[in-house]
Structures are given as C-alpha cells and as structure tokens.
Amino acid sequence: MSSLLENLESVREKIAAAADRAGRNVSEIELVAVSKTHPAEVIREAVDAGQELFGENRVQEALAKIPMLPGKLRWHLIGHLQSNKIRKALPHFELIHGVDSLDLARDIDRIAAEEGVFPRILLEVNVSGEGSKHGFESAVLERHLEELLAMPRLQIEGFMTMAPLAPEAEASRPHFRSLRELRDRLAQRAGISFPTLSMGMSGDYAVGVEEGATLVRVGSAIFGSR
Numbered sequence: 001m002s003s004l005l006e007n008l009e010s011v012r013e014k015i016a017a018a019a020d021r022a023g024r025n026v027s028e029i030e031l032v033a034v035s036k037t038h039p040a041e042v043i044r045e046a047v048d049a050g051q052e053l054f055g056e057n058r059v060q061e062a063l064a065k066i067p068m069l070p071g072k073l074r075w076h077l078i079g080h081l082q083s084n085k086i087r088k089a090l091p092h093f094e095l096i097h098g099v100d101s102l103d104l105a106r107d108i109d110r111i112a113a114e115e116g117v118f119p120r121i122l123l124e125v126n127v128s129g130e131g132s133k134h135g136f137e138s139a140v141l142e143r144h145l146e147e148l149l150a151m152p153r154l155q156i157e158g159f160m161t162m163a164p165l166a167p168e169a170e171a172s173r174p175h176f177r178s179l180r181e182l183r184d185r186l187a188q189r190a191g192i193s194f195p196t197l198s199m200g201m202s203g204d205y206a207v208g209v210e211e212g213a214t215l216v217r218v219g220s221a222i223f224g225s226r
C-alpha cells in the first residue's frame, strides 16, 4: 500500500511530466485533490503533505468538514449543484465547476446578487454527448453564451467536462480536445478569454494536462478507492 504522501508526489510528478511533453509550464496547472467521502483526518494528512486545494461534490458533506480544517485551505465545488444549496455553498467555495444549465446559472446569479457576491464559475459541457447526464451540450452552450455572459454576477472563468468512463485514458483525449477547441472558438467570438479548463480525473488527468487542462480533479489516485 502506498501512502497518501507518495500518491500525491506521484500525481504531481505525472502532471509535471505531462506538462513537459506538451511544452507547457507546470505552473499553469493546479491539482484539485478530490476529498469527497474522506473524513477530515484524512484530508489533514494531505494538508501535511502540502496540498491546500480540495474538491468536494456535495455541499452538505463539505460544510461539515471545512470547519474542522485549517482556514487557509481552498475549496472547489466539483459536482452538480442543486439550486436549494446555492446560498449555503457560495461563501465556502472559491470556484464552482459544475454549472450545467441555464436555469442553474440564473439561480446562482440571482442569489449572488442577494448575497452581494460575484461567484467564480465554470460551465460544465457534455462534449461527448454521452456518459454524463449533466452539462451543456456544445451547441446549446454556443446558443446561450451571450445570455450567460450577460448575467451580471457570474464570473465565468472557463469550462469543465467529464469524459465518459473508459478503460483507456486515451479515450478521453478527443473529448478534452473538443472542449479546448470549443473554448477557443467561444473566446474568439466573445472577445474575452476563458483561461480555465477543468478536465481530467484519476484515470485520465495526464491526458487532460496534455490537452490543455489548467485544473485536474484527482481523487482516488491520491486518497485510494472510495
């Protein structure tokens, strides 16, 4: 059994190697350690190993753990956000990865106005059109981009995707590449940059980095299986 420290080092090394292969600077890529289902004690071990950015997919679970951990940690909400959890989530997460519908975006925008905040978000895209039940289809996103960008409170920093489950990491490559190309196209059309691409999990984060990810969301390769 390898230790959490060894796992973290190995993931960081593989991110660096993938960045190198792609001719990218490793400082462009941040590792989101996905700590969902793991208790605060285990997260603290990762903190001791130098990790400060964590991803959780359930608001309730995260809000129970966050107060038990150092205040310097940064938290990303990576899973689907239910509208009735938005108000609770906003103060605790620096980035919301999974904004996957116009209705959810509208709700976040409205509640953010009431709370006086400007949440940073990523739009989740179902680039493959299969696998995930969440996420904008690319064509729908293209159609609604202007409306999304007009929501005054949302800081739309980029895009997130989950590739369909596959035994081979390489199977994710075309989906990750599609997301990057979609990002490039939308950025050009809107005349703004979308610097953040969240793509890659334990099975395919190296491919994500090769295809331009700036955030990789890695759980089991760090913490072991859930």
Ligand SMILES: *Cc1c(COP(=O)(O)O)cnc(C)c1O
Binding pocket: 034, 036, 057, 078, 079, 162, 200, 201, 202, 203, 217, 218, 219, 220, 221
């Ligand atoms: C659980 C989860 C991850 C991490 O998955 P692993 O395969 O354990 O690395 C990444 N992204 C999302 C959205 C998740 O829900």
